[in-house]
Structures are given as C-alpha cells and as structure tokens.
Amino acid sequence: MSLPRYSPLHGLPALAGLATFADAQQPGLSVEQCVRRLKRYHYAFKRLHGIFIARLTAEPIYELKMAFSLHAHYCAEHAAALRQRVGEMREPPLGLDAVPDAALEIFFDEIQCAPSTPELLLGIYERAVPALIAALQRHQRETNPLADAPSVRLIKFALIELGELAEYGAKALTAIRATAVQENVAEVKSPAGWLSLLDDCLGVAAQIDGTHPGPAKTLTRQYSAQPFTFDKVPRRDARFPDPYNMGVNAEAFLYDPAQPAEPKVLMMFYKRLREIDVPEMMASIITETPGKPWGYYRDMTRQLWDEARHAMMGEVGFVSLGVDWTKVMVNFTWSYGLNTQLTAKERHGVLYFIEQGLMPKTGKRFEWETAQAAHNALSAAFQDYDWADEVLHARVGRDWYVSQFESPKDAVAWGDRAWSKVLIGWRQWKDEGLTEHRNWWPDVYRDYCAAQGVEPDEKVLAYAETYETTRADLKAVSASA
Ligand SMILES: [Fe+2]
Ligand SMILES: [Fe+2]
Numbered sequence: 001m002s003l004p005r006y007s008p009l010h011g012l013p014a015l016a017g018l019a020t021f022a023d024a025q026q027p028g029l030s031v032e033q034c035v036r037r038l039k040r041y042h043y044a045f046k047r048l049h050g051i052f053i054a055r056l057t058a059e060p061i062y063e064l065k066m067a068f069s070l071h072a073h074y075c076a077e078h079a080a081a082l083r084q085r086v087g088e089m090r091e092p093p094l095g096l097d098a099v100p101d102a103a104l105e106i107f108f109d110e111i112q113c114a115p116s117t118p119e120l121l122l123g124i125y126e127r128a129v130p131a132l133i134a135a136l137q138r139h140q141r142e143t144n145p146l147a148d149a150p151s152v153r154l155i156k157f158a159l160i161e162l163g164e165l166a167e168y169g170a171k172a173l174t175a176i177r178a179t180a181v182q183e184n185v186a187e188v189k190s191p192a193g194w195l196s197l198l199d200d201c202l203g204v205a206a207q208i209d210g211t212h213p214g215p216a217k218t219l220t221r222q223y224s225a226q227p228f229t230f231d232k233v234p235r236r237d238a239r240f241p242d243p244y245n246m247g248v249n250a251e252a253f254l255y256d257p258a259q260p261a262e263p264k265v266l267m268m269f270y271k272r273l274r275e276i277d278v279p280e281m282m283a284s285i286i287t288e289t290p291g292k293p294w295g296y297y298r299d300m301t302r303q304l305w306d307e308a309r310h311a312m313m314g315e316v317g318f319v320s321l322g323v324d325w326t327k328v329m330v331n332f333t334w335s336y337g338l339n340t341q342l343t344a345k346e347r348h349g350v351l352y353f354i355e356q357g358l359m360p361k362t363g364k365r366f367e368w369e370t371a372q373a374a375h376n377a378l379s380a381a382f383q384d385y386d387w388a389d390e391v392l393h394a395r396v397g398r399d400w401y402v403s404q405f406e407s408p409k410d411a412v413a414w415g416d417r418a419w420s421k422v423l424i425g426w427r428q429w430k431d432e433g434l435t436e437h438r439n440w441w442p443d444v445y446r447d448y449c450a451a452q453g454v455e456p457d458e459k460v461l462a463y464a465e466t467y468e469t470t471r472a473d474l475k476a477v478s479a480s481a
Contacts, residue, residue: 019145028144034151035089037139037209040100041158042082044132044208047108048124049075049301054112054287055120057280057339058231062239064117067168069279069308074161076301081154083294088150096294101210107201109224110194118176119191119223125169127198133162135209194222230287232339234280234332243336244429245329246467247437250274253463254370255362261374263460266321266448268367268379270328272386273314277335278307281347284335288344292400299396306389313382320378322451329440337422345404346418352397353415355390364390426468439464 002025008014015024029037052072056065083096099105111123136155145152203214236243250271254264282304286297318325338347358364364387371379398408405411429435442461449456 015146018149024144024146026144028142028148029139031089034139034143034148035086035091036100037135037211038082038086038089038151039096040104040209041132041135041139041155042079042086042096043100043104044108044128044135045075045079045082045158047112048072048128048132049079049297050287051108051112051120051124053283053301053304054228054230057283057335058233058235059117060235060237061117062237062276064121064172065276065279066308066312067172069305071165071168073301073305074165076298078154078158078161080294080298081157085151085154101205103201103205103219104208106219106221106224107198107205109228110198110201110222112228113223113226115223118173118180119194121169121173121176122191122195123198125166125173127195127202129162129165129169131202131208133159133166135207135211136162138209138211197222230284232284232288234277234335234339236276236330236332239326240330240332242329242435242438243332244435245331245437245440246333246424246426246435247329247439248441248463249465249467252465254367259460259463260457261370262376263445263448263457264370265317265374265376265379266323266445268370268383269314269317269321269325270330271314272310272317272382273325273328274330275307275310275314276330277332278310278351279304280332280335281338282307282351284339285344285347285351289348296400299400303393303396306393310386310389313386317379317382321448323444323448327440327444327447329438333424337424341422342418346415346421348397348401349411349415349418350422351415352401353412353419355393355397356412358390359394424467426466437466437468439466 002021006021014021018024049072052068052075056068056072059065059068086096108128111120111128114120114123136159139155140152140159143152197219200214200217201219202208204217204219206213248270250267253259253267254271282300286300286304289296315325318328338350342350364383368380368383368387371383401415402408402411405414426437430437441463445460445463446456
C-alpha cells in the first residue's frame with residue numbers, strides 16, 4: 001500500500017508537473033511494448049509523408065498542393081523524431097524501414113492509389129489521420145508518464161500537428177462536398193465499399209498501434225491491386241488556363257534598371273506565385289529517389305514546403321495589391337520540362353545550379369532591395385524570408401546533392417549541363433496550338449494601377465519581352481527556386 005499522505009515540499013507540483021503520484025505508479029508499457037508501438041507510428045507518418053509527396057504533382061487544385069506540402073513536412077519531422085526516440089531505447093534504429101504489419105501496408109497502399117481527389121482526402125483525413133491520433137492518445141494514456149516521458153513529449157507535439165491535419169481535412173471535405181452539390185455534379189462518390197476495406201485493414205492490423213484487433217477478414221486489394229505508379233506530369237486547376245504561356249519575361253523586367261521599382265514588386269509577386277512549380281518538381285525527385293537516409297527526405301521536404309510557402313507569399317501579395325492573380329498566366333513549363341525530360345538526379349542538379357546562382361548580389365538580395373526601394377513593407381518582409389530560406393536550401397543542396405561529386409565545381413557543372421538538356425518548346429507549343437504566349441502584362445498592370453489609384457506608366461505598360469529570345473541561354477530563362 002502506498003503512502004497515503006505523501007506530498008512534495010511546500011505543496012509544489014509533483015514530479016516536475018508531469019503527472020500525479022497515482023498516475024506515475026502505474027507501470028504502463030514496457031520498453032519492448034513501447035518500441036513496438038513507436039515503430040508503427042513511425043511507419044504511419046512515413047507512409048503519409050510519401051502519399052502527400054507522391055500525389056501533389058498531379059493534384060490539380062492549387063490549395064491542396066499547398067496543404068499536401070505542409071502536411072508532408074509535418075509528417076517528415078515527426079518520423080524523424082520517432083526514429084531518434086527508437087534509437088534511444090536499447091534498440092539500434094534498425095527495422096525502421098521494415099513494414100511492421102502487412103494489413104497496415106495494404107491500408108496505406110489503398111489510400112496512395114485512390115483514383116480521385118475526394119477519395120484520397122477521405123482515406124487520408126477521415127481514416128488514416130484519426131486512426132493515428134487515436135493510437136497516439138492511447139499511448140499517452142497507457143504508458144508510464146515518468147518513465148516514458150521522452151516518448152510522451154514527442155507524442156504531445158505530434159498530436160498538435162495531427163489535429164491541424166484533421167481540422168484541415170474536415171473543412172476541405174466539407175468544401176468539396178458542398179461544391180459538388182452546388183455544381184450539381186453527381187454527389188462526391190462516397191465509396192462505402194472501399195472505406196470499409198480501409199476499416200477492415202485497420203481491424204486486421206489491430207489498429208495503427210497493433211493493440212486492438214478487429215474481426216479476422218480476408219483483405220482484397222481494390223485500388224492497389226495494381227502497384228502505385230507516380231504521375232510526374234504536373235496538373236493545375238481551371239484558374240491556370242494557359243500553362244504553357246511564356247509570354248512575359250519576369251526576370252528581364254526585374255533586372256531592367258530603367259523600369260521603376262513599384263511594378264517590379266507586382267512582378268516579384270508573380271515570380272513567387274509561379275514557384276508552385278518547385279514543389280511539383282521536388283516531389284518527383286523525392287518520390288523517385290528511394291533508399292536514402294531519412295535526413296534526406298526530411299531536408300528535401302522542408303525545402304519543398306518552403307517553396308510552397310513562397311508561392312503562397314505571391315498569392316498573398318496579389319491580394320494585398322488588389323490584383324486578381326488568375327489574370328496572370330502562371331505556367332508550369334519548368335516543372336513539366338524537368339519532370340518529363342530529366343532523371344531525379346539531374347533535376348536535383350538543375351535545382352542546385354539555379355539556387356547557388358541566386359546567392360550573389362543579383363539574386364535574392366536584389367529582390368529584397370527592390371521591395372525596399374518600392375517602400376512595400378510586405379514584399380520586403382517576404383523577400384527577406386525568401387532570401388533566408390534560399391541560404392538554407394543551398395545547405396540542403398550541398399549536403400545531399402554536391403556530396404555525390406568529387407568537388408562542388410563538378411556538381412555545379414553537372415547541374416548546368418542537365419539544365420541545358422531541357423527543351424522548353426516555345427515555338428513548338430505555339431505551333432501545336434497549346435498557347436499563344438499572350439502578353440498578359442499590360443492588363444494586369446492596368447488592374448494594379450486602378451487598384452492603387454495611380455496612372456499607368458507608358459514604359460511599364462509597353463513591356464513586351466517574352467521568353468522566346470532568351471531561349472538560347474536557358475540559364476537566364478524562367479527559373480524557379
Ligand atoms: Fe523559392
Ligand atoms: Fe529555394
């Protein structure tokens with residue numbers, strides 16, 4: 001029988017505030033039980049990460065691409081933390097790349113192969129995420145809060161971000177269902193049969209943590225009967241009606257000292273928004289580069305998320321200037337060209353080549369100075385962080401790309417050669433009727449002037465440089481990073 005009236009000195013909180021004495025006297029999980037569960041949570045985060053990444057390139061809806069980028073980043077971070085924790089528990093962090101349960105594998109394979117966006121969202125946000133949350137909450141309840149405090153801490157942080165995922169997913173599904181009703185298209189397919197297959201998988205796996213067996217069922221793969229194939233062709237929603245348009249050379253305008261700073265801010269917001277193509281491209285590198293240490297996926301996914309943030313900074317910038325960004329032709333030619341013409345390593349080379357070129361004075365510093373010259377505090381803040389992110393990306397490139405070469409010089413030269421191989425078919429796309437390369441700039445600039453209450457400047461209005469003439473030197477052409 002334990003001491004009935006034991007209490008800390010001066011009535012201070014017990015046990016560093018972690019738990020009551022009653023809770024701390026429950027033995028909870030053994031190290032072995034704990035590790036077994038941690039490995040399964042790790043597997044769930046790893047699979048979710050892979051699904052978000054593998055599906056974002058071909059997902060047409062811009063907002064979902066952005067959300068998938070963030071959610072992939074969260075999952076990569078939690079997978080990293082769990083790997084480290086497993087390594088602290090008398091267990092070399094081995095076996096982390098093994099599949100802990102065949103039924104869980106089918107569960108995540110089915111979600112990864114979901115044939116439509118609504119089904120993908122249902123699988124992720126109405127099945128996988130709630131199941132993972134339930135498992136982590138069980139761990140919190142069942143483990144010893146003092147002995148296993150380091151795991152409890154990781155789980156606490158993971159639950160905060162999984163809560164964000166769940167909330168986002170619920171709102172996204174509500175919105176998509178409402179749109180389906182409004183547009184009078186057939187109700188978003190509610191694939192009852194498929195969802196019960198997912199439930200059966202969880203039952204056979206005894207849930208994500210392996211502790212609550214459901215009825216024995218035979219699991220027959222539906223969507224994953226054929227193995228998943230990664231779709232590397234970027235897709236965009238209806239607000240991107242002219243994805244091959246290379247009619248407005250943003251860089252030539254930005255670097256023209258004769259043009260004023262204020263409309264350059266508008267052009268920089270366009271350049272930021274156009275960075276949607278970087279997550280579309282980086283997702284293909286990550287998906288097509290298996291077998292790296294987890295640090296690679298974690299760093300690359302952080303960068304992918306940064307690039308999604310840069311795109312959203314552009315979106316916010318348009319809103320701040322009172323300009324409708326859908327009148328700007330945000331092309332996908334860079335991600336399309338790289339994804340369909342280069343290997344994963346070559347794409348990484350191009351990314352590194354472009355990013356190390358942004359470090360000198362003409363790159364990110366120049367953009368920040370331009371925003372300051374225009375006295376646009378929002379653009380200056382965005383460019384300031386964009387610049388800081390770029391320094392991080394150069395480090396990621398050195399760690400995971402340059403390290404494969406004899407010297408940094410070789411790595412840059414190799415990336416340069418890969419970039420030169422990409423054929424951007426300016427003339428061909430026009431001839432095939434894919435685009436007119438329409439100069440959208442004057443209309444958008446006029447909208448900007450109207451919103452700002454200023455008279456259009458004739459020189460700015462007359463800007464009509466395309467990407468056609470710079471075709472010979474691809475290095476100067478539209479380059480996202
Ligand atoms: Fe960027
Ligand atoms: Fe970057």
